[in-house]
Amino acid sequence: MIFALVIGNVVCTRKEERLVGRKLLLVQPVDVSVGKAAGWEGKGLPLVAVDAVGAGEGELVLLVQGSSARQTQVTEGHPVDCAIFAIVDSVERDGKLVFRKSEE
């Protein structure tokens, strides 16, 4: 799974029937290990993910990709290859806290 920031949303009137009512969020994969100031933005293109946990803009989340993106309660059997399955509270690396949500 990878880290991403929720940076926006996507609206599609015409879409596969099974996805009607699903929130499509714009997410940007980020490298949390370098700290937010040093360049969380810009690791690859933004992706579109279905939200399975009620994430909001600006939150750091975890993405699951591929067939496993269909294993959340929200996405089962859907044509979905990217889902938000967790909102990150904190990340510890080499014994140091590199991200804590409440510090935002």
Added chain:
Amino acid sequence: MIFALVIGNVVCTRKEERLVGRKLLLVQPVDVSVGKAAGWEGKGLPLVAVDAVGAGEGELVLLVQGSSARQTQVTEGHPVDCAIFAIVDSVERDGKLVFRKSEE
């Protein structure tokens, strides 16, 4: 899922039986976050996708890849790893509209 522009189509007389009658579209993955003028073209090679929603040339669409591409009503059980499952109306990033279909 990723963004792509529909840029053409592909004709194949000889193909897997289950795909007879399916429209194969030429699609170009794009980075919508930089705005269309700044270089939507050219993020990687063009792909071939099966259309599940009636997309037309020039439209911005969402692609689903891998096994999830077989979860649309049009592609179930087909040898297909890329499908168009939505036509994009608008994209909002950091609170700003970066794409709206009617502005085209």
Added chain:
Amino acid sequence: MIFALVIGNVVCTRKEERLVGRKLLLVQPVDVSVGKAAGWEGKGLPLVAVDAVGAGEGELVLLVQGSSARQTQVTEGHPVDCAIFAIVDSVERDGKLVFRKSEE
């Protein structure tokens, strides 16, 4: 799905039992949008694909990858992650024909 040229073949006496009798072709992914003269060769490493439609050397084909490569009548249940499912007749981009088989 992606475009590839059939450039050769691979012979393996010792292989998974389910693949005995299957033709393994050497294929080179290509960028059809730039025209054949401008460099169809060399987009990434050559791959090995199982042929599901009777493709021949020199033909432009479509590859399906991942689990979807097992959805042809030839590859069901096989340890195969890349299959040729169509032979390309023509490709149109931005209203212009960029490839036609008979022009070869």
Added chain:
Amino acid sequence: MIFALVIGNVVCTRKEERLVGRKLLLVQPVDVSVGKAAGWEGKGLPLVAVDAVGAGEGELVLLVQGSSARQTQVTEGHPVDCAIFAIVDSVERDGKLVFRKSEE
């Protein structure tokens, strides 16, 4: 499967129900063939993996990705695309030992 070092952990209070109680580890893919001193760090972004074998920080592990990450006893049916399925004791390359755990 690929090699990675366990470098930290991730805490998420809000997450898909099926993952409650699962340990999420921060792992860094590494190139073991060049020896640890020469630069095990930094081959791509860190990933988040579910631990299926009780791995600890600083250990060299093997990651399985994609749908196969759901084939451990800990991850079956979970929205998980990356799992630790083995702790590496030793790696031999061209007849030479390039890694042994007890040498750490």
Added chain:
Amino acid sequence: MIFALVIGNVVCTRKEERLVGRKLLLVQPVDVSVGKAAGWEGKGLPLVAVDAVGAGEGELVLLVQGSSARQTQVTEGHPVDCAIFAIVDSVERDGKLVFRKSEE
């Protein structure tokens, strides 16, 4: 599927139960089209593969990746995303033999 050289092996005492007794080989993806002398080594990081055909060190093999790696008789239902399913005897490209096993 892709080509790789078997370059070593990996020993793991602690691993997912279903993999106990399975040989884990160190494999290096290679570009066979350029000839062995010109640089078969070094196309990406080495991977770890489960051997389904009795491959030995120094042999050129074919790897199947993703969920299809679980379709050999040795790997069914295992947390495995890379398997050796064939040992290469010869490769022909553009009508020329670029690899023959007995010439080694």
